[in-house]
Amino acid sequence: MKILRAPITQFESLQDYPFRANYSAVDDQLQMHYVDEGKGPVVLLLHG
DSSP, X not given: OOOOOOXXXXXXXXXXOOOOOEEEEOXXXXXXXXXXXXSSSOOOXXXX
């Protein structure tokens, strides 16, 4: 499977997105970004 990844620099200084980058390793080649902010119930949003 060919894996395409946007450079992390593409996501720096995004307007109206002040959140810190968090990543979780899925395997040796894949990682998932997540936002861990605020209080309250967990909300899970996935896209493909």
